[in-house]
Each structure stands twice: as C-alpha cells, then as structure tokens.
Amino acid sequence: MKTTIAEVHKHVNETVTIGAWLHNKRSSGKIAFLQLRDGTGFIQGVVVKSVVGENLFEQAKHLGQESSLYVTGEIVKDERSPLGFEMQVSGYEIIQEAEDYPITPKEHGTEFLMDHRHLWLRSKKQHAIMKIRNEIIRSTFEFFNDNGYVKIDPPILTGASAEGTTELFHTKYFDEDAYLSQSGQLYLEAAAMALGKVFSFGPTFRAEKSKTRRHLIEFWMIEPEMAFMDHDDSLVVQENYVEHIVQSVLKNCDIELDTLERDKEQLKKIKAPFPRITYDEAIEFLKKEGFDDIDWGDDFGAPHETAIAEAHDQPVFITHFPTEIKAFYMQPDPNNEKVALCADLIAPEGYGEIIGGSERIHDYELMKQRYKEHGLEGPAYEWYLELRKYGSVPHSGFGLGLERTVAWISGTEHIRETIPFPRLLNRLYP
Numbered sequence: 001m002k003t004t005i006a007e008v009h010k011h012v013n014e015t016v017t018i019g020a021w022l023h024n025k026r027s028s029g030k031i032a033f034l035q036l037r038d039g040t041g042f043i044q045g046v047v048v049k050s051v052v053g054e055n056l057f058e059q060a061k062h063l064g065q066e067s068s069l070y071v072t073g074e075i076v077k078d079e080r081s082p083l084g085f086e087m088q089v090s091g092y093e094i095i096q097e098a099e100d101y102p103i104t105p106k107e108h109g110t111e112f113l114m115d116h117r118h119l120w121l122r123s124k125k126q127h128a129i130m131k132i133r134n135e136i137i138r139s140t141f142e143f144f145n146d147n148g149y150v151k152i153d154p155p156i157l158t159g160a161s162a163e164g165t166t167e168l169f170h171t172k173y174f175d176e177d178a179y180l181s182q183s184g185q186l187y188l189e190a191a192a193m194a195l196g197k198v199f200s201f202g203p204t205f206r207a208e209k210s211k212t213r214r215h216l217i218e219f220w221m222i223e224p225e226m227a228f229m230d231h232d233d234s235l236v237v238q239e240n241y242v243e244h245i246v247q248s249v250l251k252n253c254d255i256e257l258d259t260l261e262r263d264k265e266q267l268k269k270i271k272a273p274f275p276r277i278t279y280d281e282a283i284e285f286l287k288k289e290g291f292d293d294i295d296w297g298d299d300f301g302a303p304h305e306t307a308i309a310e311a312h313d314q315p316v317f318i319t320h321f322p323t324e325i326k327a328f329y330m331q332p333d334p335n336n337e338k339v340a341l342c343a344d345l346i347a348p349e350g351y352g353e354i355i356g357g358s359e360r361i362h363d364y365e366l367m368k369q370r371y372k373e374h375g376l377e378g379p380a381y382e383w384y385l386e387l388r389k390y391g392s393v394p395h396s397g398f399g400l401g402l403e404r405t406v407a408w409i410s411g412t413e414h415i416r417e418t419i420p421f422p423r424l425l426n427r428l429y430p
C-alpha cells in the first residue's frame with residue numbers, strides 16, 4: 001500500500017510503500033541507514049543485508065544523494081526519532097539514480113546555496129521554514145474567515161502609488177504608465193466600503209535599494225481593512241491575529257520548530273494584549289538608552305527597533321508617529337495634529353517591524369489638502385478621493401509582512417530564507 005511519511009503513524013506494524021528521495025545515508029558492514037524524505041516529512045529506512053540480499057544492499061550503500069525511489073517496508077515505532085517511527089526496509093525500486101548532487105551535507109556558502117535555491121528548498125531546514133510559512137498562511141485565512149472578513153484581491157498593476165513614489169517599479173501598460181503594487185490598501189479601502197471587513201493576501205513590490213536581512217524586493221502582505229473601526233479597534237484585531245498565528249504554529253509545527261531549534265518558550269509567551277508605547281515615549285526611551293543619533297521627527301532604524309523590542313517580551317506597538325514621516329492617508333490625532341493615529345508592531349528578538357497600520361483620513365476636504373501637500377494630483381487618484389464623498393466613514397487597516405513574520409516565528413536570521421524564491425537587490429535567479 002502506498003502512503004506518505006506524514007501518514008505512517010496510521011500504519012504501524014504494516015508494510016507500506018513510500019515514494020521518496022534519498023536525503024542522506026550511512027552504513028556499516030551489514031546495515032545501512034537511509035534518511036528518506038518525501039516532502040511530507042523525513043523518516044529513517046533501515047536496510048539489513050540479510051533481509052534485502054547482497055545486491056540491493058550493495059546498491060543502497062552506493063546510491064547517490066537525492067536519488068528517487070519507491071521504498072517498501074514495515075513501519076515500526078522508534079522513540080528516538082523526531083517522527084517517532086522508522087521503516088524496516090524489505091525492498092526498494094529506483095526511479096532515478098542521481099549523481100553528484102551539488103548540495104552535500106557539508107557546509108556551503110550562502111551565495112552558493114542561493115544560486116541553487118531550486119535544490120536548496122529540499123533541505124531539512126528550508127523544508128521546515130516553508131511548512132511554517134504555510135501554517136501562517138493557513139491560520140491567517142482561518143482567523144479572518146472566522147471573524148467575518150471577506151477576501152479581496154486587489155490588482156497588481158496599478159496607476160497610483162500607495163506608499164510613496166520613490167520605490168515604485170515602473171512598467172508600460174500599453175500607452176499608459178503603470179506600477180507594480182506596493183500595497184493593495186487603497187483598493188481595499190474601496191472594498192471595505194462595499195463589504196465591511198475585508199482582507200487581502202498577495203505579492204507586493206518595492207524597488208527599494210535596501211540590502212538588509214529584513215528587506216525583499218518582492219514580498220507577500222496580508223492587508224485587512226475595516227469600515228467603522230478606529231485606530232484602537234484595529235490594534236485589538238492586530239494583537240489577536242498575531243497571537244492566533246503564533247499559537248497555530250506552536251500547535252501544528254512542533255517538528256519543524258524543533259528542526260530549526262526555535263526557542264518555543266519565547267513563542268508560548270505571545271498572548272494579547274500587547275504593550276503600546278507612543279512614538280514620543282519611544283524617543284525618550286532611546287535617548288535614555290544612550291542613542292544620541294535620533295530626534296523627534298526621525299524614523300527608527302533597525303538598532304532602535306531592536307532596543308525597543310528588547311525591553312519587552314511581547315511584540316510592542318509604537319503608536320502616534322509624526323505625520324510628516326508617515327503616508328499621506330493617515331488620520332491625524334484630533335488631540336495633536338502633528339501625529340497620526342497609526343502604529344507599527346515591532347516583533348521581539350530583533351526581527352523588526354512586522355505590521356504597519358493606521359486609521360485612514362475619511363474627511364473629503366482634509367484628504368484633498370493632503371493630495372496637494374503630497375503632489376498626488378491626476379486622474380489616477382480621483383477614485384480614491386471619491387470614496388470620501390459618498391457615505392464616508394471612519395475606517396482602519398494594516399499590513400502584515402509575511403516574510404518578516406515567518407523569519408521571527410521560525411527564528412530565521414535572514415528574510416531570504418523565508419520565501420521560496422527570494423527577489424533581492426542583486427538576485428533574480430533562480
């Protein structure tokens with residue numbers, strides 16, 4: 001009977017066949033241990049010479065890494081393995097024999113691995129990161145579907161910029177100019193006025209000349225947008241959502257977290273509500289900590305975010321940033337027009353900003369004034385202004401960067417390993 005590694009627990013003491021790749025192997029005189037992987041997991045196959053015969057045994061000892069096989073054998077309990085089971089191999093059939101697989105169990109440099117990303121994805125660590133990424137996506141859909149949100153797909157090709165004009169990817173759209181979407185937000189605001197609570201999950205693009213461990217050129221964002229919700233209401237959604245995805249990964253990705261040697265105690269602590277500090281308090285804190293390179297009106301860099309994060313063991317909201325360093329659409333604080341009703345959520349352990357969000361301006365005249373200040377004149381922005389004309393209501397939303405969130409939850413140092421095929425400043429291959 002054919003099965004998968006993820007399903008072997010249903011076949012204890014039964015003989016099954018698994019389609020698999022040879023991940024690694026070792027052998028001694030009469031016994032060979034094959035580390036097998038099939039995409040759903042990893043299992044050890046034990047090949048004993050007296051069971052499979054001289055020929056198969058010798059062949060097993062010399063099989064190349066990543067050879068593809070159908071392996072047949074009995075599933076037995078094995079408490080020492082992470083899976084809890086191993087296979088007593090009774091026979092196998094080679095599908096394709098691989099030779100000279102470039103990624104061997106020895107250490108390789110990062111550039112080499114990145115050049116072989118199409119193969120590197122097969123490694124145990126990369127496999128674990130992709131499984132955690134998938135669990136975050138799965139639990140994201142679960143959270144928003146369970147809370148009455150409608151999934152909306154904003155366009156990728158756009159005529160307007162959502163997050164400033166300096167980081168836009170330009171392309172021709174027949175005779176017009178178009179840009180790859182930096183954020184679906186403006187379209188989601190339109191959708192929220194039609195459907196109340198909406199969310200999107202899609203690729204976004206930033207032609208950013210940043211070469212840091214937190215920046216991708218192409219990344220995936222989850223963007224909820226809610227009619228009749230103010231800034232404070234939005235923070236509650238954000239902390240409940242982040243708690244949900246962290247707890248879902250803990251529940252459903254135990255093997256993967258162990259593979260990555262992630263400190264699970266850090267994750268177990270992640271429970272709403274999260275602390276909130278204002279931008280003013282953050283500046284004051286940083287000055288006290290000895291940062292003399294930051295003043296009111298400056299944006300935070302990675303070292304600042306890390307210092308703030310280290311003072312908390314939960315993700316922390318920094319709220320009320322100066323209006324002048326934030327996007328044109330943010331609602332000013334009625335008590336202090338110099339700051340916006342917005343927040344960035346900073347992940348613990350130095351992973352930086354994972355969410356940016358705000359209440360949106362819903363007053364027609366104020367939005368018109370912002371258009372002037374930001375030079376947003378032109379037909380591409382007309383429709384967005386028009387939303388403020390017909391039954392405009394207070395509304396809020398936010399964007400969670402998937403890859404930064406995967407990096408944090410999986411404990412992966414660099415964002416390039418959190419997406420199957422990263423697009424980086426110097427990399428479009430593979």
Ligand code: 4AD
Pocket residue numbers: 162163182183184185206208214215216217219221223224353354355356357358397398399400401402403404
């Ligand atoms: O803070 P940002 O730029 O916010 C927006 O785009 C809003 N329009 C979202 C909204 O309110 N609907 O980006 C949101 C998040 C960041 O907090 C970060 O996690 C991620 O997107 N992000 C990046 N991730 C990887 N590489 C980059 N270059 C990123 N830029 C932003």
Ligand code: MG
Pocket residue numbers: 344353355356
């Ligand atoms: Mg931001």
